[in-house]
Amino acid sequence: MATMKAAIFVEKNRIVLDEKPIPDIGPADALVRLTTTTICGTDIHILRGEYPVAKGLTIGHEPVGIIEKLGAQVQGFSEGQRVIAGAITPSGHSNACLCGCSSQDGPGTLHGFKAIGGWKFGNTIDGCQAEYVRVPDAMANLSLIPDNLSDEQVLMCPDIMSTxxxxxxxxxxxxxxxxxxxxxxxxxxxxxxxxxxxxxxxxxxxxxxxxxxxxxxxxxxxxxxxxxxxxxxxxxxxxxxxxxxxxxxxxxxxxxxxxxxxxxxxxxxxxxxxxxxxxxxxxxxxxxxxxxxxxxxxxTLCPGGKERMRRLMEVIASGRIDLAPLVTHRFKLDDIEAAYELFGHQRDGVMKVAITP
Amino acid sequence: MATMKAAIFVEKNRIVLDEKPIPDIGPADALVRLTTTTICGTDIHILRGEYPVAKGLTIGHEPVGIIEKLGAQVQGFSEGQRVIAGAITPSGHSNACLCGCSSQDGPGTLHGFKAIGGWKFGNTIDGCQAEYVRVPDAMANLSLIPDNLSDEQVLMCPDIMSTxxxxxxxxxxxxxxxxxxxxxxxxxxxxxxxxxxxxxxxxxxxxxxxxxxxxxxxxxxxxxxxxxxxxxxxxxxxxxxxxxxxxxxxxxxxxxxxxxxxxxxxxxxxxxxxxxxxxxxxxxxxxxxxxxxxxxxxxTLCPGGKERMRRLMEVIASGRIDLAPLVTHRFKLDDIEAAYELFGHQRDGVMKVAITP
Amino acid sequence: MATMKAAIFVEKNRIVLDEKPIPDIGPADALVRLTTTTICGTDIHILRGEYPVAKGLTIGHEPVGIIEKLGAQVQGFSEGQRVIAGAITPSGHSNACLCGCSSQDGPGTLHGFKAIGGWKFGNTIDGCQAEYVRVPDAMANLSLIPDNLSDEQVLMCPDIMSTxxxxxxxxxxxxxxxxxxxxxxxxxxxxxxxxxxxxxxxxxxxxxxxxxxxxxxxxxxxxxxxxxxxxxxxxxxxxxxxxxxxxxxxxxxxxxxxxxxxxxxxxxxxxxxxxxxxxxxxxxxxxxxxxxxxxxxxxTLCPGGKERMRRLMEVIASGRIDLAPLVTHRFKLDDIEAAYELFGHQRDGVMKVAITP
Amino acid sequence: MATMKAAIFVEKNRIVLDEKPIPDIGPADALVRLTTTTICGTDIHILRGEYPVAKGLTIGHEPVGIIEKLGAQVQGFSEGQRVIAGAITPSGHSNACLCGCSSQDGPGTLHGFKAIGGWKFGNTIDGCQAEYVRVPDAMANLSLIPDNLSDEQVLMCPDIMSTxxxxxxxxxxxxxxxxxxxxxxxxxxxxxxxxxxxxxxxxxxxxxxxxxxxxxxxxxxxxxxxxxxxxxxxxxxxxxxxxxxxxxxxxxxxxxxxxxxxxxxxxxxxxxxxxxxxxxxxxxxxxxxxxxxxxxxxxTLCPGGKERMRRLMEVIASGRIDLAPLVTHRFKLDDIEAAYELFGHQRDGVMKVAITP
Structure with missing residues (x-):
């Protein structure tokens, strides 16, 4: 079984880089090979045990990458395309989504409303501080990166720009x-x-x-x-x-x-x-x-979904705003523990770090 | 100088019926002779000293009556018409009014925004538990009662229905x-x-x-x-x-x-x-x-102004709703102290009282 | 191969009841056995050739029935449940859906916006004037009928009530x-x-x-x-x-x-x-x-999706409104040609007909 | 009786500069001495007889000036202040104003709604291509110009920026x-x-x-x-x-x-x-x-009123936008007929003209 490197929550105050199987995907999913990701303030809450997640979970919810593989049911995309997905990955088909509240999507209750239910990456499913990530409900969540935009230019779209x-x-x-x-x-x-x-x-x-x-x-x-x-x-x-x-x-x-x-x-x-x-x-x-x-x-919880991501990238592509200066530090995925160390203590004037697998 | 009877806040736990001059009116005002009014829960807060008002103020903010006199600048109305005015009497010309927040009208600050500033009757100016009341900014606040509606049918419009x-x-x-x-x-x-x-x-x-x-x-x-x-x-x-x-x-x-x-x-x-x-x-x-x-x-503070009142009376006139059953007790203005006694202690299943001068 | 009866558009001025294969379903679909349906004014436009559809298409977009079979990916429902689906069946995952315009859903263009794209039943896919209908994107579109509501009570929800x-x-x-x-x-x-x-x-x-x-x-x-x-x-x-x-x-x-x-x-x-x-x-x-x-x-094109249907049925269940009186005539599916005859000519004071397979 | 110069509509294809009495003001009005104004495309429609106004009317609806005199009822302003007023001058107290549709203000009908009723300057009352203009309902319409903004910087606020x-x-x-x-x-x-x-x-x-x-x-x-x-x-x-x-x-x-x-x-x-x-x-x-x-x-008809003007000037003051480059030509009021000639024929790349009395 093929494996990959991933940043894993082990226990309070310990997120470590480890080997994990490359995720399997279902028919509605996509497998994305990450090219850039970042660490969020929320990940620090997780690290410190202030926000509980399962032990062994891959952390991270801000993916920029390339489609590696598509589930059998996924149409409208093809392998090799550059994409982002939002930190929040609505299914599109829950009652919450269908009444315009897609961040609160989630299967947890009878009628499909669950607080924070739309936040899945690095929360309820494996996240993207890794070499690969499974994107659920890919047709609702994959968003093509315009050719003229770099990874770092769109790196803020999944979470902080949207939020x-x-x-x-x-x-x-x-x-x-x-x-x-x-x-x-x-x-x-x-x-x-x-x-x-x-x-x-x-x-x-x-x-x-x-x-x-x-x-x-x-x-x-x-x-x-x-x-x-x-x-x-x-x-x-x-x-x-x-x-x-x-x-x-x-x-x-x-x-x-x-x-x-x-x-x-x-x-x-x-x-x-x-x-x-x-x-x-x-x-x-x-x-x-x-x-x-x-x-x-x-x-408000960060709005997600491919249309949201498309619009944010549209704003960037039109030259209205440039958030790339927020990226103050760059790390290899191999050095992500050092990145956590720096970001967690807000050293060296760090604003956002770029992590490249 | 002609006088009238009015329910006046004397001090904590004392609202009494007394004689006061009939109000003078300015060019933008109207004088309304009251035919029916009521007591609001807020008046009980005033009575108990929980909401501060000036000593000597006439209490009451739910007027139903007849136009007795119009200021020189008031157009579109004539004396003798049956009218109500909202509990909140926006000026229409403040910045708050002009950006759609008319209940927060008020002259108190540079830019015309002041919390609760639109509530004037029985708060910052004399109210309507009296024989007569001055309605400020009459063109914005007088609203004609349709002929086929009784006083009691529209008595809830100024405050509780709107709120x-x-x-x-x-x-x-x-x-x-x-x-x-x-x-x-x-x-x-x-x-x-x-x-x-x-x-x-x-x-x-x-x-x-x-x-x-x-x-x-x-x-x-x-x-x-x-x-x-x-x-x-x-x-x-x-x-x-x-x-x-x-x-x-x-x-x-x-x-x-x-x-x-x-x-x-x-x-x-x-x-x-x-x-x-x-x-x-x-x-x-x-x-x-x-x-x-x-x-x-x-x-939300109770929306007021003549358009709001017109719409509420329209709903009543169309037979969509009948709030008259809320009027459980009736008193003469002369007996308003007894009405306060009953309403303040929520005796005898009282919901709303009708007071008729 | 199992067959069923279905009302089929043959050519201008000819919709006939014929035998067709029972639909196959994909992993995200449901097969619904119809218990009641109706004819819409739009179907008359189709009959008269004023609105073009493919020859051989099953007509009808107002389904009430029972889940016969669920695709492998469909969760949250089970076979045997009574359901309706809206006339418009949004996918939930198009850009149109994700920006709140789900009736204009559709795969026809690059960005997933297409006029009327959300209307599929009896327009771009087989409809429900038949014994069975395939419901696409079942998780977004199946809506459970409350036990205390009859078929006829909810028959208006899919189209005319929503519209x-x-x-x-x-x-x-x-x-x-x-x-x-x-x-x-x-x-x-x-x-x-x-x-x-x-x-x-x-x-x-x-x-x-x-x-x-x-x-x-x-x-x-x-x-x-x-x-x-x-x-x-x-x-x-x-x-x-x-x-x-x-x-x-x-x-x-x-x-x-x-x-x-x-x-x-x-x-x-x-x-x-x-x-x-x-x-x-x-x-x-x-x-x-x-x-x-x-x-x-x-x-406006009729809003669809399961949340819309849930809300409309909620209004009916609360006793706020009763549209059952609109059903003036009842026919067996076998007699649907007669129903078209009556409804198309607006004979006998017909408002809506109920068709039961 | 003191007189002033004003651009007057005489007949189709004739707007001329003439002498008129300086306007009288009522208690709710202000008299503003104009320092800058401009010509609008609508004025050209008037000139050509395509939009009918009364003969003898002073044209112009984009005033920048100084308060010369205030009506007795006007509070919150003082003489000598620099102000603008919107092209549309809502009363604040009509039903239209009170339901958020202030451009459609107007006394013309029973309930105070009248199409275009809020447009008064140079339409139903004398306008501001003159030395002085009467501003009706001054408390709703005068808006103070921040000290650091020039006349030309705010000249677009009354009409084209708002529109x-x-x-x-x-x-x-x-x-x-x-x-x-x-x-x-x-x-x-x-x-x-x-x-x-x-x-x-x-x-x-x-x-x-x-x-x-x-x-x-x-x-x-x-x-x-x-x-x-x-x-x-x-x-x-x-x-x-x-x-x-x-x-x-x-x-x-x-x-x-x-x-x-x-x-x-x-x-x-x-x-x-x-x-x-x-x-x-x-x-x-x-x-x-x-x-x-x-x-x-x-x-949409141009939104007016003092709060709208305040907001537009706020945008200019914050440096977000600079519309001064739209002013391509400058004329004295004495030369306004030449300005009409130039602007009406769109000669010399004209976009907007500044007229200074």
Whole structure:
């Protein structure tokens, strides 16, 4: 049986590169030979045991590669094509998918709705920090890479670009809106770019790391606030002349950022939450106007599926945005444990790493 | 100077009927002679000092009456016409109004956004538990009562019908949705009616008072749950075969109802909050799927303005709904203190009272 | 090879009952044994050669039946279950499906968008006026019938209920809207019901056949206009006090109904078109306010897929609506030619026929 | 009585500069002293008698100026402030305004809906090609110009920027959409900018004038097609690999552009019409998929009101877009007849003229 190298979750604080069988595929699946992938903040949560996955699971959910083999039922694609798949791989045929909520796809309940059910790679099935990955429901999930785009140019599409943009989309950013983005990691930076892409006027980024704040300006932030240099809420209210923001995007997953995001909203505004939280959240009575403020609080899991990926690559191909600068470090798959070491500790100004098998 | 009788907030736990001058009106205002009004749960919060208003203010925000006098600038109406005005009286010309958020109208800030700013009657200006009331921005707020509708038939339009329906509207109830409504007071009952009006299939009402549960069934609830008879979340999950509800409407304003509403949502569902809260809210981590459930939490202040009122009366006139049964007791304005006594203690199965000056 | 009876398009003006092989199924398909089906107005267009299909094709797109056999890849269903499938059978995995436009699904073009591509039964593949039908993409399209609903109660779900309701949904009917429905055939009647279900106040039906006008009133029309008794536009403007309607639903497919629907719209209103047209349409300059009226004209193909079907059956199960009265005549499959004869000539007050193999 | 200079419609083909009294203002109005204005394509329609206005009316609907005087009821502004007002001046208090359709504001009918009713300047009341203009409903319509923006930088906000952007907004352009814009006059160019601002990927501009095509590329077009160099529809289908566009924006007002816009739509796509038509339109049966294509056709009148203006200026202030290059020629008000001569004949590559009193 042919084997491959794969980054495997062994136990808390141990993800190691090991040999595994190359995946078998079913009739609706594809086997993709990976050419580039990356490590996500969520993988660090997995590494630390904060998000539970099965021991022995291959980690990773951001695949760029080449179709190695197609299941008997898969039409419209051919072997050898360059493709990506989203971090979230909806089936297309669940009730959740069919009512427009494909990230919450999943077979777990009678009617096909299951929270986070659409996230399969490196969560409920083997992921893509490996030489090969099985892509389920291939017809819904394989998306051809335009010839003129490199692997690194599309590497952000499967997760952080889709997630970050969705922060602006679910916040329903409109032309001329004022938007604040709390935390400028890769997701927050993509949220800045997404807010810009949707027509926001004033875009306020909040962080304290200089390199991130600089990139935020490059991607569209008109103002950047260092939260260590004074009260964030007061600073934003001053920038907005006391009006508050139309949309506040939370991109970290803490009480502090969530609460600040709520406090800077204008009445009728929207808090668009992207962060993965690790404890209960509190909504202060005054910040919520006792329930009478016409507020909206929305959370979003990364949208996936081939049409989403096609659209994101279309934006890149049109030259509207370039996220390649987020790739600050490159590793061979053989050195992925070193990559985890660097990325997990956020050393050396790392934003995203490119891993090449 | 001509005087009138009016229910006035004197101090905590004291609202009394007293004599006051009949209001002067400005060029954009109307003076309305009240023929029927009512007491709202919010007025009880005011009575108890839980919601602060100025001493001496006339209470009440649900006016039905006759135009007594029009300001010099008011066109399109004439004296003697039967009218209602919404509890919320948007100006029409604030930035909030002009971007579709008219309940959050208000002059308080530079750009015209202020939480709850659209609620003026019995909050920031004299209200309508009186013989006369000044209606500000009359052209935006007076709405003619169709001849074939009685005062009591339209008495719910200014607040509870508009608020309750907005719970279903802001929850974006769709044809075939499953909806749960937590607490079946007047607002919750109108939310049931609103969910039905927007095409929900299964509608689950939650309360423990028999009369309310009975009225809920009359207004469209397909299931009614007594929260004292077992775990509410489990009961709703059983009714929905483990799927959860598409929209959960909170109509009380407590942690318990808010949290249960969140827990019964399907992934991607919407918690539509109508209650007035009196303390911070907690969002449990699991109920929020750690931020990855594509949830929506929206709060709403009663929509007002003459177009809203016209539409609500249109629904009543078309025979789609009859809320008159909610009026369980009738009082003269002279006896309003007794009405507060009854309503404040929820005696004698009271739902809504009609007050006639 | 086992055979079955099926209604086959032979040539213009000839649909005959004949013997055909029972369909083979692929791994993603289901074979359904039909228990009830019906004839649609579109089938009459096919019969008359106005809508082209392949000779030898089995006609019919409204299946109610029992799962006879499941493809190897189909999960979540079992043989013997009672099911319906929509007239439109989206794959779930095309780009069209994945961006929320599943009726326009189809393999015909590079990116998976093709007009009417989602309509397969009795159009591009064999339909269901037969003893058995192959349901493609079964996981996306089979929908379980609740035990307490009869075949006839759900017989309208696959097409006319879904189509008629979509007229109100795509018109975005809101609480208190005024709606006009032009032509009260089965689709128009379902549009009336849909407008009512979405909260319209005034609903004006337009036709000239008494039985249809009577059923329209039963399903929610507050006014019914006989277009032979005076100018339709003038009558509707009179009913609406010169204001016009918020939403006009066209349910026939002629210049006359289309144009009248446009002329009765208030500025900013929506013409929701359901009819199948057979010639070019003209938009009169004045009716279109020279392009400055903020009008919306939307057309819709019947929404399908199992989630849509589940929701429609949910509405029926909740007792909100009963369309069974639309079934005015019943035939055995053996007598389907007689059924075509009756339905095609609209004899004997026929609305819908039930065909039982 | 103080007089001023104003460009007046005398009769077909004659707009002349004449003396008129400086306007009186009512309590809700403002008098604005103009500092810059411009001529719109619509004014040319008026000049040619194609759009009827009263003889003696002052033309012009794009005001930039300084508050000279405020009506007694106007709050929140002070004399001497630099302001713009939109071409459309909604009252804020009509039913149309209160249901979100403020461009169709107007007192003309019982319920306050009237096509084009919100367009008053240079249409139903005196316009702003003059030294002074009366702004009705000043509180809803005056919008302060940020200090750092020049007159010419905001000169496009009142009409062409608002109109052009609305083409993209009403077309609901989404991230990654493919958009075609038919005709690249000032409105079409702003539609290109609007499509870009809302996140379109591929943007295809259609025209034949080189300078316009060049500016279109600067404002965001990824492709430009010369309609004289081959079949437009075929060219666009080739660029989109046979898929068609998600949104087609019509910015001229002819059968040819309208029909081409419809023909390049993907199934489910939207034709967003901005042009002012001068004859009936024809919808070809095949282009409309016989009514089964899930198409949307929307028309839009320029959105106005102070919040809209604030947002457009916010976009300019944030540096997202610079429309000043559209101003190709400058004239004194005294020379406005020469400006009409130049602009009306589209001489000398004129795009927009700036007129300074």
């Amino acid at each position: 970050g943009f969705s922060g602006a989309e679910r916040g329903d950013v409109k032309i001329g809106d004022t938007v604040a983005v709390f935390a400028l990691g890769p997701i927050g930076l993509c949220a800045v770019a997404g807010a810009r892409l949707k027509g926001a006027g004033t875009i306020i980024g909040v962080d304290t790391v200089n390199t991130r704040m600089t990139v935020a300006r490059q991607l569209g932030a008109t103002h950047v606030i260092d939260f260590t240099q004074g009260n964030v809420v007061e600073q934003i209210m001053a920038i907005t002349y006391g009006r508050g923001v139309d949309v506040a995007i939370e991109a970290l997953g803490t009480q502090s950022t969530f609460e600040s995001a709520l406090r800077v909203l204008r009445p009728g505004g929207t808090l668009s939450s992207l962060g993965v939280y690790s404890s209960d959240l509190r909504i202060p009575l005054d910040a919520f106007a006792a329930g009478l403020g016409d507020y909206n609080i929305v959370s | 309750g329906f907005s719970g279903a509207e802001r929850g974006d109830v769709k044809i075939g949705d499953t909806v749960a409504v937590f607490a079946l007071g007047p607002i919750g009952l109108c939310a049931v009616a609103g969910a039905r009006l927007k095409g929900a299939g299964t509608i689950i009402g939650v309360d423990t008072v028999n009369t309310r549960m009975t009225v809920a069934r009359q207004l469209g609830a397909t299931h009614v749950i007594d929260f004292t008879q077992g775990n509410v979340v489990e009961q709703i999950m059983a009714i929905t075969y483990g799927r959860g509800v598409d929209v959960a409407i909170e109509a009380l304003g407590t942690q318990s109802t808010f949290e249960s509403a969140l827990r019964v949502l399907r992934p991607g569902g919407t918690l539509s909050s109508l209650g007035v809260y009196s303390s911070d809210l907690r969002i449990p981590l699991d109920a929020f799927a750690a931020g990855l459930g594509d949830y929506n939490i929206v709060s | 008629g309701f979509s007229g109100a949904e795509r018109g975005d009917v809101k609480i208190g809207d005024t709606v006009a429905v032009f032509a009260l055939g089965p689709i128009g009647l379902c549009a009336v019901a849909g407008a009512r279900l979405k909260g319209a106040g005034t609903i004006i039906g337009v036709d000239t056949v008494n039985t249809r006008m009577t059923v329209a009133r039963q399903l929610g029309a507050t006014h019914v206009i006989d277009f032979t008794q005076g100018n339709v536009v003038e009558q509707i403007m009179a009913i609406t006090y010169g204001r016009g309607v918020d939403v006009a639903i066209e349910a026939l497919g002629t210049q006359s109904t289309f144009e009248s629907a446009l002329r009765v719209l208030r500025p900013g209103g929506t013409l929701s078109s359901l009819g199948v047209y057979s010639s070019d349409l003209r938009i009169p300059l004045d009716a279109f306010a020279a392009g400055l009226g903020d009008y919306n004209i939307v057309s | 052009g952007f609305s083409g993209a907004e009403r077309g609901d352009v989404k991230i990654g959409d493919t958009v075609a814009v038919f005709a690249l006059g000032p409105i079409g160019l702003c539609a290109v900018a609007g499509a870009r601002l809302k996140g379109a990927g591929t943007i295809i501009g259609v025209d034949t004038v080189n300078t316009r095509m060049t500016v279109a590329r600067q404002l965001g077009a990824t492709h430009v097609i010369d309609f004289t160099q081959g079949n437009v529809v075929e060219q666009i289908m080739a660029i989109t690999y046979g898929r068609g566009v998600d949104v087609a924006i019509e910015a001229l007002g002819t059968q040819s552009t309208f029909e081409s816009a419809l023909r390049v739509l993907r199934p489910g796509g939207t034709l967003s019409s901005l042009g002012v038509y001068s004859s009936d339109l024809r919808i070809p049966l095949d282009a409309f998929a016989a009514g089964l294509g899930d198409y949307n056709i929307v028309s």
